Amino acid sequence: MSIVYPQAAPEREQELALNYQGVLQQVENLSKEHNIKSSITLVAVSKLKPSSDIMALYKAGVRHFGENYVQELITKSQELPQDINWHFIGGLQSGKAKDLAKGVRSLYAVETIDALKKVKQLDRVRGEVEGSVINVYLQINTSEEEQKSGYSLSDLKDINETIEFILSDECKNVKLLGLMTIGSFQESTAEGEENQDFKKLVTLKNTLDEKYNINLGLSMGMSSDYAQAIKQGSTNVRVGTSIFGVRPPRT
Numbered sequence: 001m002s003i004v005y006p007q008a009a010p011e012r013e014q015e016l017a018l019n020y021q022g023v024l025q026q027v028e029n030l031s032k033e034h035n036i037k038s039s040i041t042l043v044a045v046s047k048l049k050p051s052s053d054i055m056a057l058y059k060a061g062v063r064h065f066g067e068n069y070v071q072e073l074i075t076k077s078q079e080l081p082q083d084i085n086w087h088f089i090g091g092l093q094s095g096k097a098k099d100l101a102k103g104v105r106s107l108y109a110v111e112t113i114d115a116l117k118k119v120k121q122l123d124r125v126r127g128e129v130e131g132s133v134i135n136v137y138l139q140i141n142t143s144e145e146e147q148k149s150g151y152s153l154s155d156l157k158d159i160n161e162t163i164e165f166i167l168s169d170e171c172k173n174v175k176l177l178g179l180m181t182i183g184s185f186q187e188s189t190a191e192g193e194e195n196q197d198f199k200k201l202v203t204l205k206n207t208l209d210e211k212y213n214i215n216l217g218l219s220m221g222m223s224s225d226y227a228q229a230i231k232q233g234s235t236n237v238r239v240g241t242s243i244f245g246v247r248p249p250r251t
């Protein structure tokens with residue numbers, strides 16, 4: 001019996017493929033223009049958009065998708081092809097790491113780690129179920145805004161502790177990919193200047209790379225600021241609106 005996947009209308013399929021190609025082309029142009037050596041992953045952020053939209057891009061060859069809500073991701077991952085690389089990019093409440101590790105077999109990355117205990121949950125639960133290693137990014141609250149989650153830049157001890165656990169033999173099912181930040185709205189819309197929040201992330205990366213002899217990736221940049229992020233060394237951009245259009249409100 002073959003599985004029937006959700007299908008979008010042909011016009012929608014075409015529109016999405018064109019939007020995606022446009023952003024990808026931009027990413028490639030910027031990468032050339034700024035002489036970037038590392039490859040850049042374009043994550044299509046599909047939160048609050050239907051599975052049929054994701055399937056349309058899947059048919060066009062896209063494999064990296066980003067989601068913000070645990071239950072929505074679990075549902076989508078079960079009704080869509082198993083070789084999608086899912087990125088969880090939403091706020092991760094304590095206890096939900098377990099649901100992710102158990103419920104999303106093709107979970108590729110969790111980009112919003114902000115505490116050691118969430119890494120430990122992912123590692124432990126993933127060890128009990130089928131599924132590949134989970135890559136993580138540590139989210140850093142570079143803009144120090146109260147409503148944003150992530151490690152504070154003044155808590156280097158917490159960051160070090162988390163990295164040391166992931167790098168230890170004790171941690172078997174979680175791998176460290178890099179650092180992630182969102183940055184403030186003001187910084188993302190400041191025309192033509194260096195983004196100071198991205199700059200803080202790059203500085204932290206350089207410090208940690210040297211301390212642990214590693215090469216951390218950088219997840220920074222969304223629709224409004226991915227061009228600037230690439231210029232400053234991002235290796236993973238998370239783009240929603242420019243690909244899928246404006247999102248409906250969450251109900």
Ligand SMILES: *Cc1c(COP(=O)(O)O)cnc(C)c1O
Nearest residue numbers: 045089222223224238239240241
């Ligand atoms: C929603 C979201 C995005 C995508 O934002 P757009 O502005 O639609 O490109 C990227 N990163 C995170 C963490 C998000 O929550």
